[in-house]
Amino acid sequence: MKQAETIPETFLGVGYTRDRAGLPLEAVRVPVRQPANDQVLIRVAASSLNPLEYKLADLNFMGRTPPVALGLDLAGVVVAVGPAVSGVAVGDVVAAMADLNGDGGWVATGAGGGDVGYALTQRFLTARKPPSLGFRDAAALPMAFLSAFAGLYRAVQAGDSIYVPGGGGGVGHLAVQMAARALGAGLVISSGSTPQSIALARQSGAHHVFDYKRDDIPAEIAQLTDDQGVDLVFDATYSEHGFVETARTVRRGGSWIVLGVGPGRTTRLVETQSPVDAMLAERGAKRVDVNLLRYFSEPATLDSEARAFLQRGMALAMEWATQGLVVPHIGRTIDSTVEAISAGLQSLKAGHGVVGKVAVIVDHDLVRDTSSDR
Ligand SMILES: NC(=O)c1ccc[n+]([C@@H]2O[C@H](COP(=O)([O-])OP(=O)(O)OC[C@H]3O[C@@H](n4cnc5c(N)ncnc54)[C@H](OP(=O)(O)O)[C@@H]3O)[C@@H](O)[C@H]2O)c1
Structure with missing residues (x-):
């Protein structure tokens, strides 16, 4: 494994601590796992909300054992890669989707609150973020x-x-x-x-x-x-x-x-x-x-063809967004706190008040300071 910075053993995420806990979400302390073979560990700058997240909290239908951290759409900086990873290296700025049966990278302390969110993703669900595409927009794309x-x-x-x-x-x-x-x-x-x-x-x-x-x-x-x-x-x-x-x-x-x-x-x-x-x-x-979920709930369907297809999708998401062909509309931007995320997911669940995507700023410093981000 190659890694650049000192990575903490845990972080305080946002998710659920009990089976079928529903909304509001809670602060959950979760381990920061080292990337295995073809995995990439991302320090998260931005994310977005998806209805899947309140559904997982409501029903836990992927059969996970809580605590589960949510925040599956990711944009950030690669901090470690598994030994079999090529084409993405430590320090690269990327967008990615975490496994839909895995953990996400929302931090409970709020952007600028001191904590840093980390999430593991698979190489084929990770694409380098073009410099002209902001973290916020990049993070609004993967799942949708x-x-x-x-x-x-x-x-x-x-x-x-x-x-x-x-x-x-x-x-x-x-x-x-x-x-x-x-x-x-x-x-x-x-x-x-x-x-x-x-x-x-x-x-x-x-x-x-x-x-x-x-x-x-x-x-x-x-x-x-x-x-x-x-x-x-x-x-x-x-x-x-x-x-x-x-x-x-x-x-x-x-x-x-x-x-x-x-x-x-x-x-x-x-x-x-x-x-x-x-x-x-x-x-x-x-x-x-x-059904994207099927790839993760029935692992046999995540064969090499499916991986190549999703990798092509992530690459095209970046390409078409930079070309102005498929550009996410950010209807609202919130900080990564338990309260703001729970309220945002509640609005999505109620089916009102949200147009396009809700962006989540996980790390203001990273979003502001990375010169490759605009
Ligand atoms: N399994 C998968 O692979 C997968 C992946 C991603 C998403 N999803 C699911 O797909 C759904 C949509 O996700 P999303 O992120 O797009 O949610 P969203 O942002 O909440 O959008 C829902 C949209 O549905 C529209 N709508 C609701 N009832 C309608 C009707 N009867 N006729 C026409 N439009 C209607 C709403 O329109 P108005 O706001 O104008 O009323 C709104 O634009 C969610 O249930 C999500 O969980 C599944």
Whole structure:
């Protein structure tokens, strides 16, 4: 193992200390582990919030033994690498996603409060951060970008029509940008329920944005597509009601791509009957399930092809952000404290008050002082 600085044995993170503890999160003292073979240890500068974090605290469905530190999106400086790591070295400035069944790097003491957060990531989930991309933006990308990438990268053909409901959300706004600006979709339709989220979907490149609480979106899409429906739907909303509506917008022979556990299982606690599969079968449309969590909950799926795919995704996240093609919108920035993070996750859970991503500054000094960061 190669390392540059004295690394403490533990740090005070933000996470949960009991099985199914839920919100608010607590301060958790966790060990700073040395990187094994192909792992990278990062001193964390910035992170962002993802709904996964309140879901893990609520349900602990990855079967972890608490205490668990959260904060899985990472941007920071490499402080140690395992013996098999190449292409990333101590001192490099990087963005990364921690393993979704691992620990994160939020510190409980608040940015500038004296403590430093560390997180382990795998080499293939780590990309060098271009100097022109700030820590805050870089840290807003990994999980949400990889989700959109996993859904769209191999699916969208130039000229396709696509419906991305919720284009003001963390995943949604990146998916709209990716489809419209990076992958060459010809018609991008989106939706939202507030003026702010509708505006973000528009700014992200959607040609038409509807209000999913007021408009008859299947009828609007039928009109825009000569009654055919869209080639693709990418639904990352986890809304059972929404799934039934978006399934009605896909064309015969098209693809209905869903992020996560899919219809009927979104609460993870009870399974409900969903008409979506029957609706898709009736239209001759294909259902495609996309789930980043599956790679970590069913380790056999994290094969060399999956690793290469996710590594390509992390590299493209950095590249497309610097080119201005897929740029995260930071709706709010908070300090890394138990209170601020718990309140931010509570807002995400309640489904209000957040547009785009919530950034977390973990280390103000690092964010300010690194000359390669702007
Ligand atoms: N398994 C995986 O691989 C994976 C990976 C990443 C994320 N996820 C999950 O994906 C979901 C989205 O994540 P996120 O970070 O994007 O969350 P987010 O930032 O909270 O965004 C949720 C979005 O959904 C929209 N929405 C809710 N109900 C809708 C409906 N009926 N029709 C259209 N849009 C609707 C909201 O729109 P308004 O705000 O305008 O109402 C909002 O834009 C979360 O449940 C997250 O846990 C899963």
